[in-house]
Amino acid sequence: MADLTSVDDHLADILGAMRPLDAIELNLADAHGCVLTEDVLVPQALPPFDNSSMDGYAVRLADVEGASEAYPAVLRVVGDVAAGSGAPPVVRPGEAARIMTGAPVPPGAEAVVPVEWTDGGSGGGPAESMAPHSSRPEGAGGEVRVHRTPAPGAHIRRRGSDVGAGAVALPAGSVLGAPQLGLLAAIGRPAVRVRPRPRVVVISTGSELTQPGDPLRPGRIYDANGFLLAAAAREAGADAYRVAAVADDAGTLRATLEDQLVRADLIVTSGGVSVGAYDVVKEALADLDGSPGRVEFRRLAMQPGKPQGFGLVGPDRIPLLALPGNPVSAYVSFEIFVRPALRAMAGHRRLHRPRTRARLAAGAPLPSPAGRRQFLRGLHDPAGGTVRPVGGAGSHLIAALAQADCLLTVPEDVTEVAPGTELEVVLLAPAD
Ligand SMILES: Nc1nc2c(c(=O)[nH]1)N[C@H]1C(S)=C(S)[C@@H](COP(=O)(O)OP(=O)(O)OC[C@H]3O[C@@H](n4cnc5c(N)ncnc54)[C@H](O)[C@@H]3O)O[C@H]1N2
Numbered sequence: 001m002a003d004l005t006s007v008d009d010h011l012a013d014i015l016g017a018m019r020p021l022d023a024i025e026l027n028l029a030d031a032h033g034c035v036l037t038e039d040v041l042v043p044q045a046l047p048p049f050d051n052s053s054m055d056g057y058a059v060r061l062a063d064v065e066g067a068s069e070a071y072p073a074v075l076r077v078v079g080d081v082a083a084g085s086g087a088p089p090v091v092r093p094g095e096a097a098r099i100m101t102g103a104p105v106p107p108g109a110e111a112v113v114p115v116e117w118t119d120g121g122s123g124g125g126p127a128e129s130m131a132p133h134s135s136r137p138e139g140a141g142g143e144v145r146v147h148r149t150p151a152p153g154a155h156i157r158r159r160g161s162d163v164g165a166g167a168v169a170l171p172a173g174s175v176l177g178a179p180q181l182g183l184l185a186a187i188g189r190p191a192v193r194v195r196p197r198p199r200v201v202v203i204s205t206g207s208e209l210t211q212p213g214d215p216l217r218p219g220r221i222y223d224a225n226g227f228l229l230a231a232a233a234r235e236a237g238a239d240a241y242r243v244a245a246v247a248d249d250a251g252t253l254r255a256t257l258e259d260q261l262v263r264a265d266l267i268v269t270s271g272g273v274s275v276g277a278y279d280v281v282k283e284a285l286a287d288l289d290g291s292p293g294r295v296e297f298r299r300l301a302m303q304p305g306k307p308q309g310f311g312l313v314g315p316d317r318i319p320l321l322a323l324p325g326n327p328v329s330a331y332v333s334f335e336i337f338v339r340p341a342l343r344a345m346a347g348h349r350r351l352h353r354p355r356t357r358a359r360l361a362a363g364a365p366l367p368s369p370a371g372r373r374q375f376l377r378g379l380h381d382p383a384g385g386t387v388r389p390v391g392g393a394g395s396h397l398i399a400a401l402a403q404a405d406c407l408l409t410v411p412e413d414v415t416e417v418a419p420g421t422e423l424e425v426v427l428l429a430p431a432d
């Protein structure tokens with residue numbers, strides 16, 4: 001059909017209207033998943049001091065030269081150096097300090113001998129571990145027999161060996177996952193400048209919708225999309241608010257939208273965008289805040305997901321994406337259009353799900369509508385390089401959707417896909 005808009009054009013129009021949210025300062029715990037907007041510098045070297053990588057004894061090299069189990073080096077133990085110790089004892093010739101992993105290397109010491117290379121101060125054979133601190137609260141004393149010679153600097157983690165002072169710990173644009181948050185904490189940063197998580201309001205429309213837990217009256221169904229889209233928004237890194245379903249009444253929907261605009265960076269509606277007599281999203285959005293035409297409704301060269309609306313609404317021109325009501329249509333539309341929009345707002349460079357190519361594993365050829373890009377649900381086998389469709393093309397098949405881990409993309413000009421054909425696959429979040 002001539003009046004269909006391509007998937008790529010619709011996506012380009014949406015992304016062209018997205019602006020990254022203004023950066024804010026967030027505490028580390030709140031910044032998880034956010035994108036940095038500053039280069040974070042290392043204020044002081046990491047580690048901040050030379051420290052031991054083993055539980056053992058800090059020694060001077062000349063004292064342990066040629067040591068063996070038969071001819072051990074016998075050293076006087078001057079005390080303990082525990083992790084956190086601020087004033088370790090000096091190790092002079094003929095002396096050793098018992099040292100714990102992470103404790104500062106005492107002045108004079110040139111290497112650490114692991115406790116297993118010594119008698120642990122017992123006077124017997126090789127030790128397996130240290131005597132607990134509780135057995136001698138005043139700390140180690142007496143003598144230790146060292147059975148092997150360490151290399152110079154052995155088991156010493158040098159100041160700055162992880163990262164030096166003044167280096168860029170993380171550049172602007174970094175996504176703050178667990179390792180990045182760990183690094184920020186390690187260099188002592190309590191808060192960072194990031195783009196906030198977009199706040200998304202999800203509104204399901206339809207007089208047939210019932211909330212899970214309520215009894216189902218004749219002709220009615222449960223509201224799947226509210227939960228599905230709010231969860232998809234969270235998976236995309238947004239904070240999502242689900243508004244319980246709004247009935248097919250333009251006035252109620254308009255009032256709900258006007259209420260929700262204040263807390264939304266982006267609004268997603270589902271349902272009410274096709275050509276039925278009760279498709280009120282179109283009606284309600286046509287003159288929201290008295291500005292007709294702000295939300296444009298289109299028919300896309302896509303299956304599922306043909307009817308779509310997009311526009312900027314309210315005085316702050318908040319992006320609104322009106323998705324079709326069939327649950328699979330709503331989900332596929334979210335993945336293809338809403339997710340990249342949210343990630344652009346959050347400042348991510350990678351907007352889309354990862355994609356790969358795989359050969360179709362099916363018993364028979366799959367039909368696909370002419371002139372429409374089809375997104376079938378599938379299961380990807382990365383080892384075999386194949387993808388298997390789950391369920392049919394119907395956009396009400398939510399049970400099959402729940403089994404899938406990917407979308408198979410059938411191009412617009414293909415009307416039949418033979419088994420073995422290579423297709424593009426959009427990889428969704430892993431199920432486990
Ligand atoms: N004459 C035509 N009819 C339809 C066309 C068309 O081009 N001409 N397009 C079809 C396509 S394609 C789609 S997709 C749907 C889109 O319809 P709407 O966006 O207006 O959605 P509704 O009519 O409100 O609902 C469609 C379907 O989905 C169920 N639904 C809606 N919301 C939810 C929800 N929150 N949870 C679970 N299920 C939901 C609803 O009950 C309907 O069965 O239009 C076709 N029709």
Ligand code: MOO
Nearest residue numbers: 304305306329395
């Ligand atoms: O486009 Mo509808 O989304 O095919 O079912």
